[in-house]
Structures are given as C-alpha cells and as structure tokens.
Amino acid sequence: MTMNMQQMSMGAWTLVLAALTSFAGSLIGLACAARAHRHRGHRVAVVWTACAAVAIGGVAIWLMHFIAMYGFAVDGSPVRYSVWLTVVSAAVSVGVVGLGLSLVTLRRASTPRLICAGALTGIGVAFMHYLGMAAVRFQGDIGYDPLLVAVSLVIAVVAATAALWFTIVVRATLARLGAGAVMAVAVTGMHYTGMAAVHVVMIPTQTLPPAVDGFDLVFPVFLASGLIVAALLWALFTTGTPGLDRPSTHAVR
Numbered sequence: 001m002t003m004n005m006q007q008m009s010m011g012a013w014t015l016v017l018a019a020l021t022s023f024a025g026s027l028i029g030l031a032c033a034a035r036a037h038r039h040r041g042h043r044v045a046v047v048w049t050a051c052a053a054v055a056i057g058g059v060a061i062w063l064m065h066f067i068a069m070y071g072f073a074v075d076g077s078p079v080r081y082s083v084w085l086t087v088v089s090a091a092v093s094v095g096v097v098g099l100g101l102s103l104v105t106l107r108r109a110s111t112p113r114l115i116c117a118g119a120l121t122g123i124g125v126a127f128m129h130y131l132g133m134a135a136v137r138f139q140g141d142i143g144y145d146p147l148l149v150a151v152s153l154v155i156a157v158v159a160a161t162a163a164l165w166f167t168i169v170v171r172a173t174l175a176r177l178g179a180g181a182v183m184a185v186a187v188t189g190m191h192y193t194g195m196a197a198v199h200v201v202m203i204p205t206q207t208l209p210p211a212v213d214g215f216d217l218v219f220p221v222f223l224a225s226g227l228i229v230a231a232l233l234w235a236l237f238t239t240g241t242p243g244l245d246r247p248s249t250h251a252v253r
Helices: 013-038 043-069 083-103 110-132 146-169 173-196 214-238
Strands: 138-143 198-202
Touching: 013 083, 013 146, 013 173, 013 214, 043 083, 043 110, 043 173, 043 214, 083 110, 083 146, 110 146, 110 173, 138 146, 138 214, 146 173, 173 198
Parallel strands: none
Antiparallel strands: 138 198
C-alpha cells in the first residue's frame, strides 16, 4: 500500500544545513579546480584535481545528500541505510566528478571539453543521488516518476556546466562565489527534485534488512568531512609556488 513520506521531518534546518554544506564544498572544490587549471601541465595539477573531486563529490554532493536525507521519513516504518552502498555511492561520486573535472583541469580548456566536463559532473551528481537512494532501507519499496527524474538530471548537468565555466573562464572573486552558489543550487535542487519524484509503497510483512540509523551514519561522516574541508582550506591558503602559481594564458575555445 502507498504511504505518506516526509522530506523535512526534522524541520527546515536539514534543508538549510544541506544547502550550506553543498555551498562550502562547491566553493572549495571549484577553487581547487581553478588552482589545478592554473597549474596545468604540472603533476601538482593532478593533486589539485583530486582535492576538487573530494570537495565537490564527497562534501558538496555526497554529504549534502545524506544531511538532507536525515529529514526523510516514511510513516509506519523506520528508515535505515545500507553501509556498503553508502560507501560505494561516495566512491562513485568522487570518481565521476574527478573524471569530469580532469577534462578541463589537466588539459587545455575548450568549449567541447567544458560541456563534456559539465555533463559528467552533473551525471555524477544525479548518479550519486539515486545510488544513495538505493541504500535506503525500510519496510517497503521506492518508485520514481520518470519525468521528474529526467528534470533532476537536466538541472544537475546545466548548473554544473555553468559552475565550471565560471570557474575556468572568470577569475573575479564574486564570480567564484557565484559559481559556488550555482553548484550548490544544482546539487540541492537536483536532490529535492529527485525526492519529489519518489513514491513509497509499504510492505508491512517485509523484514527490515540489516542497516544503520541515519544519525549513526551522518554524524561521523560530518566530522570527517569537517577535517577534510579544514585541510583543503589550509592547502588553498598556504600553498603557492612562484612560477607555478601563475594564471593560465589559454582561454576556452
């Protein structure tokens, strides 16, 4: 039987915290991507690209998703999460985002590469979301509205492409802040659009499989992500090698 569900059962703070987390991760990740593009041709660019993938894929996308999911509730059943699928979703998110970023951070930027990078990054956002949803465990099944799923994918791809364009092409501080905001809107908007596509069907006779509570999952990850963010901020503010830390002279073509 179809049952009611809630997206913000804990209050609007889950939405606010999720959006702020996504903004912080996006801003740091895009700053790392810009640093990688500036160092293009040097091995250090690979390190900055990896840092950007962790910040965007791990914090802005993955952590944001599970903070927002902390407000997800289904009437008549506890909600739990599969640990191994949760870990896989994090790895996929970081990996796909890293692949997309590498198209513009490790090679000369061009319009086709930028579009491909935005598409891959956006797909990484969407794929992580639906893989993360596959980790949800309750006494029932989840179904989706195909149209809203398609809309959520379009939001992720378009906004991710715009954020990368701002990062690579425009160097003004306000533009970087705008890029982070655009990316955060992409991730948060994609999440809640994807959640609007959800409908749940309760199966009272179904046994709840082994899984962990949302708080047990999110809290330690939130602390670990805080340390990651602190480390990336420290790296951004303390590194800069003369001769290597100069802007690239190649424009997007």
